[in-house]
Amino acid sequence: MSSTPLRLLAVHAHPDDESSKGAATTARYAAEGVEVLVVSCTGGERGSILNPSCTLRPSTLEEMAAIRRVEMAAAAEALGVQHRWLGFVDSGLPEGDPLPPLPEGCFALVPLEEAAAPLVEIVREFRPHVMTTYDPSGGYPHPDHVMCHRVAFEAYHAAGDAERYRDQGEPWTPLKLYYNHDFSMKRIRTVHEAMTDAGLESPFGEWVETRAAREIVERQATTAVPCSDYFDRRDRALIAHETQIDPDGFFFGTPRDLEVEVWPVEEFELADSRVPTTLPEDDLFAGIRHEEIA
Known part of the structure; x- marks a missing residue:
């Protein structure tokens, strides 16, 4: 097997998604020497203050974005991962009947190839063997989550094609694509x-x-990654998102010893594989670890 480190790219819609979806898995792989890069498609500018104990009160999108950049840096440190911003603006979660139009210039309204281009560039630069993102529904009907799926799916399939996105670097073909299944x-x-x-x-x-x-x-989960030893890192990353995560709320309502006993894994759905693998899996790199990798 090649001595080249394995590489994992996790594509998320907003800062905090990386801490609530597949976080213990990324922390585990990073601790084991895998190069892990998290990409946030948007800055989370239109996120509401969801933590009742949070004293921060940003009054503009720019102020909120600045706060969430600090939170994201702390979460990435807790997980031990690298992080990049894709640079698009949060679309917000439309509410009402009928739903209002999405804000002009937001991520969900960007043409697909324009939105995918910077992610294709990251894929070609970072050269991941595995990518993770959301299923076509987005996991829930937030427009940025649906768009995140579309962009990651596009980048996974296009990055290895030299005829596409010609200005975004040398082609690289990831070997596997997974969808997160944290809230099955x-x-x-x-x-x-x-x-x-x-x-x-x-x-x-x-x-x-x-x-x-x-x-x-x-949806059918195909892969359950044992990662309970890293639930503490996941929890630290969650708490780092002070505007979004209530330390006395939903994410911390289950005693950790009980969670470790009954659900010590994080689940994923194998959406595509360019290497042979056998289902079910317990490793995102199943079928890759013993291949010659670059």
């Missing part, structure tokens, strides 16, 4: 039932009932 109903139900069986109040009760009522179709 299987995981939520498993943890919820374990908490109720232990006589604890579960933070997932309403979520289970609501999602079940909506009959959300579960």
Whole structure:
């Protein structure tokens, strides 16, 4: 096998997504010597203050972006990963009936090839063997999450084609593409039932009932990466996002010892592989580790 380090590129919509989706996995791989790069497509400028104990009160998009840059740097340090900004502006989550139009110039309205070009350049420069992002639904219907999927999917398939994005560097072909599955109903139900069986109040009760009522179709997870030894790093990264994460809220409602016992993994869906692999997997680099890599 080549002595060249393995490389993983995780593409996310906003700062904080990298800490709530696949974070313990990226921390584990980084600690094991894999080169891990997180890309945030937007600056999170239109994010609301979701932590009731947060005293920060930005009054402009620029002030919010500056705060979230600081938070993101702290989260990346907690996870032990590299980080890059793609440079687009948060679209916000439209609310109302009918939904209002998206803000002019926001990420979700950028033409696909224009939005994908800087990510193609990063792929060709960083040369990842594996990429992760969201499934076509975005994981939930935020326009930036859907656009993040489209951009990452485009970059994964186009970066190795010398005839496309000719000004974005030398071609590089990633070997595998995965979708994050952190909030699957299987995981939520498993943890919820374990908490109720232990006589604890579960933070997932309403979520289970609501999602079940909506009959959300579960996508098939193919890969479960053991990563419970890095839940503490994930938690530190979450807390770094002071504007977004309530330290007394949802993400910390499950005792960690119980979580480690019943759900010590993070799940992914293998969307594409250019190397032979056998499902199910327990490693994003399955089929790659024993290949000659560049």
